[in-house]
Amino acid sequence: MMIQKPDKLYIEEKVKYYPLTEKIICKLAPISVEFVDDYRKIGEEKPFPQRAAEDKNSLALGEKKGEVLKSVGRMKDGEYYLFHEIDCMYDCEYCYLQYYFPTKIPVIFVNRDEVLKKIEEVLKTHPHPYFHVGEVCDALAFDHITEFSLDICGLFSEYENGIIEFRTKSTNISNITSIKNPPKNIIPSWTFSPERVAKSIEHKSPSFKERLLAAKECQEAGYTVGVRLDPVILYDSWERDYKDMVEELFSVLDSRKIDYISLGTIKLHKLLVEAMRERFPENQILLDELVPSVDGKYKYLKFKRVDVYRKMISWIRTLNNNLEIKLSMESKEIKDLVFNGFYA
Numbered sequence: 491m492m493i494q495k496p497d498k499l500y501i502e503e504k505v506k507y508y509p510l511t512e513k514i515i516c517k518l519a520p521i522s523v524e525f526v527d528d529y530r531k532i533g534e535e536k537p538f539p540q541r542a543a544e545d546k547n548s549l550a551l552g553e554k555k556g557e558v559l560k561s562v563g564r565m566k567d568g569e570y571y572l573f574h575e576i577d578c579m580y581d582c583e584y585c586y587l588q589y590y591f592p593t594k595i596p597v598i599f600v601n602r603d604e605v606l607k608k609i610e611e612v613l614k615t616h617p618h619p620y621f622h623v624g625e626v627c628d629a630l631a632f633d634h635i636t637e638f639s640l641d642i643c644g645l646f647s648e649y650e651n652g653i654i655e656f657r658t659k660s661t662n663i664s665n666i667t668s669i670k671n672p673p674k675n676i677i678p679s680w681t682f683s684p685e686r687v688a689k690s691i692e693h694k695s696p697s698f699k700e701r702l703l704a705a706k707e708c709q710e711a712g713y714t715v716g717v718r719l720d721p722v723i724l725y726d727s728w729e730r731d732y733k734d735m736v737e738e739l740f741s742v743l744d745s746r747k748i749d750y751i752s753l754g755t756i757k758l759h760k761l762l763v764e765a766m767r768e769r770f771p772e773n774q775i776l777l778d779e780l781v782p783s784v785d786g787k788y789k790y791l792k793f794k795r796v797d798v799y800r801k802m803i804s805w806i807r808t809l810n811n812n813l814e815i816k817l818s819m820e821s822k823e824i825k826d827l828v829f830n831g832f833y834a
């Protein structure tokens with residue numbers, strides 16, 4: 491798949507002479523550039539649906555203010571989300587980034603040295619930290635212009651105690667596959683959806699097959715990859731589509747080089763429900779029966795989630811009996827029911 495280029499580049503005045511800014515301008519040239527005081531004001535005059543749809547086509551370069559690493563309640567000690575970039579050029583209808591940041595434009599923070607310094611501080615002080623890249627952006631979508639993965643490779647070759655995961659739907663793997671004998675503590679992971687889901691509601695993102703080939707190429711380059719089947723979305727033929735997808739994953743990927751498989755079903759904050767109603771009122775998820783869960787998010791009914799997980803796990807276990815399977819953002823009750831329980 492062709493890597494999409496932003497239509498326009500916004501640059502905060504204060505970062506225009508940063509080395510990473512200059513590198514990105516060179517890589518994107520020719521491109522229309524506008525200098526701004528504060529990236530957070532970009533598009534603020536537009537109504538939400540227009541801003542959400544249009545601003546994704548541009549890119550902003552800014553300075554990170556506030557925390558670069560964040561640890562939230564459900565995370566283990568030493569686990570962090572990385573905020574070196576925010577928002578995403580893809581446009582998945584269920585994406586929580588639609589409401590999460592006031593801005594709707596992908597932003598790359600070009601004070602890279604500070605980002606790397608913060609990561610290094612944790613690597614030096616925590617015995618086994620785990621960094622998630624891709625919770626508030628797509629971890630690789632802009633890697634060809636930021637070369638973040640190359641900097642990370644240098645750092646994680648030196649500190650073997652930490653692990654960093656790049657969560658993506660992208661095929662933008664030229665930098666990471668160029669690394670000879672990549673460090674074992676860098677894990678690229680792909681979120682996969684059946685082709686029907688990818689085509690209909692994961693707008694602008696690579697197809698299932700393209701993601702799968704990117705993951706395979708990374709395995710061949712020496713990586714162990716993560717496989718995320720999340721969110722599983724229910725519709726008439728979901729069982730057939732997801733089962734076919736699981737079979738195709740195992741026929742293409744080398745299961746000895748899969749680090750884990752993570753499963754999750756749809757989870758919508760009430761602000762995301764509002765955003766989806768405004769932008770994608772026909773979305774099938776909104777027409778389904780969703781109930782507020784203990785964490786406040788709207789999810790499928792418990793028995794449906796348990797049924798989904800059990801079916802998915804049985805399809806996976808038929809093909810591989812050893813891989814670690816995790817449930818993403820589920821309660822202990824659901825995990826117990828899925829792995830040990832007796833829901834009839």
Ligand code: SF4
Pocket residue numbers: 577578579580581582584585586587626627628659695
């Ligand atoms: S690829 Fe991920 S971050 Fe980007 S829009 Fe889709 S769900 Fe959101």
